[in-house]
Amino acid sequence: MIPWLEPGQPLPHASTALGEDSDAPGLVAAGGGLAPERLEEAYRNGLFPWYSAGQPVLWWSPEPRMVLPTAAFKRSHSLKKTLRRFRRTPGCEIRFDSNFEAVIQACAGTPREGQDGTWIVPAMVAAYTAWHRAGRVHSVETWVDGQLVGGLYFVAIGRMCFGESMFAHRTDASKIALAAFVAAARARGVTLIDCQQNTLHLASFGAHETPRRDFLAHVTAATGAADVRAWAYDEAAWALLDETA
Numbered sequence: 580m581i582p583w584l585e586p587g588q589p590l591p592h593a594s595t596a597l598g599e600d601s602d603a604p605g606l607v608a609a610g611g612g613l614a615p616e617r618l619e620e621a622y623r624n625g626l627f628p629w630y631s632a633g634q635p636v637l638w639w640s641p642e643p644r645m646v647l648p649t650a651a652f653k654r655s656h657s658l659k660k661t662l663r664r665f666r667r668t669p670g671c672e673i674r675f676d677s678n679f680e681a682v683i684q685a686c687a688g689t690p691r692e693g694q695d696g697t698w699i700v701p702a703m704v705a706a707y708t709a710w711h712r713a714g715r716v717h718s719v720e721t722w723v724d725g726q727l728v729g730g731l732y733f734v735a736i737g738r739m740c741f742g743e744s745m746f747a748h749r750t751d752a753s754k755i756a757l758a759a760f761v762a763a764a765r766a767r768g769v770t771l772i773d774c775q776q777n778t779l780h781l782a783s784f785g786a787h788e789t790p791r792r793d794f795l796a797h798v799t800a801a802t803g804a805a806d807v808r809a810w811a812y813d814e815a816a817w818a819l820l821d822e823t824a
Contacts, residue, residue, distance in 0.1 A: 584611030584638075593625045593640035593795055605641040612636065613706035615713050622734055622741055623802045625795045627775060632700050643788035645774040645781060647742070649765045652820065653785040654758065661751050662758055666817065670724040673759040673812045679711045682718040682730045686744035699744060707732070707743070716743075717810045719760045721752040728752040731760060733772070735810065739801035740764050741773040757784065762816040767807045771797055 582591055588611065596607045607626055611617055613636060621627060621638060630637040654662070665671045687699035710716045715736065721729040729752020731745040742760075747753035764772060774781045777788055 581606055582608050584608050586612065590617075590620055590624060590626055590638060593791060596640045596642065596791075598642075605639045606637060607640050608638045609635045611638070613702060615706075615710045615715070618706065618710055618734075619715065619736070622736055623798070625791070625798045627741070628703065629698050629775075630700070631698060636702075639775075640791060641776060642791040644791055644794040645777045645786055646789050646794060647761070647772040647774050647781065647784060647786040649761050649770055649772060650822070651785040651787075652758075652761045653783065654820065655783075658751065658754055658758070662755060662817075662820075665721075665755055666814075672722045673756070674720045674722055675763070675810045675812055676711075676717050677720050677722075678727060679716070679718040679732065680708060681727055682720060682732050682746070683707060683711075683744075685727075685730070685746040685748070686732065688746070710734075719756045719763070721747075721749075721756045721759075723749065723752075730756045733760065735769075735807060737802040737804040737806055738768050739771070739773070739798055739804075740769050742775075758820060759812065759816075762820050763810060763813065765819045766813060766816040767810075768804075769801075769807075771801065773798075 581597065584590065591608050593607060596605050597603055613628060626638045626640050628636050629639050683699065683704055687704055707716050716732060716734050718732045719730055720727055728749040729747040731753060732743050734741040734743065745753040745757065774786045
């Protein structure tokens with residue numbers, strides 16, 4: 580049995596998550612709401628909320644954990660060509676936090692790989708929008724001729740980033756945003772991006788699984804560092820991608 584959280588009750592440690600022999604491996608607790616303070620507590624301790632409409636808030640810590648080292652980011656030959664073309668084409672731009680609400684709403688309409696429905700229920704949209712206004716959640720946006728065509732959003736605490744969801748209304752628009760995100764993260768001393776769950780799509784960019792204990796150790800150290808002062812587009816950061824695969 581997992582604990583039911585009452586308001587103000589601390590989250591259990593990630594190591595108490597249900598094991599592989601259970602019906603819900605990685606599940607830690609239920610309930611407790613989605614206030615910014617609760618989200619801050621969860622992410623600093625390697626947990627995240629994930630649930631469907633009609634369910635209570637469910638808190639997870641998978642074993643193993645999918646992560647993307649920023650120094651190991653992979654770009655296919657075609658993506659490298661796409662990025663070069665995008666950067667030199669008038670009307671194409673990357674923005675940070677220009678229209679977070681539109682990004683999370685678009686992500687809410689994009690099912691995760693292998694799933695039919697969305698996990699970004701209205702309560703999650705409201706919670707992460709509030710957390711964005713508090714400065715913890717950010718969007719990376721791909722714009723073409725004044726239109727938002729793709730993007731992603733992520734949580735940033737100290738020198739740790741937690742990738743949440745992506746969307747694309749045009750081919751490669753989310754991949755362009757991801758590349759810009761990785762470049763900006765590297766420029767700000769972020770060495771690891773949490774990807775939560777294993778997918779072939781993430782693996783194609785260099786993400787891999789790591790033991791929970793190693794992930795938690797990294798999160799503790801990285802979230803204890805000073806916060807990044809500003810997340811913004813920096814043309815010079817693209818050069819950092821040339822140092823990766």
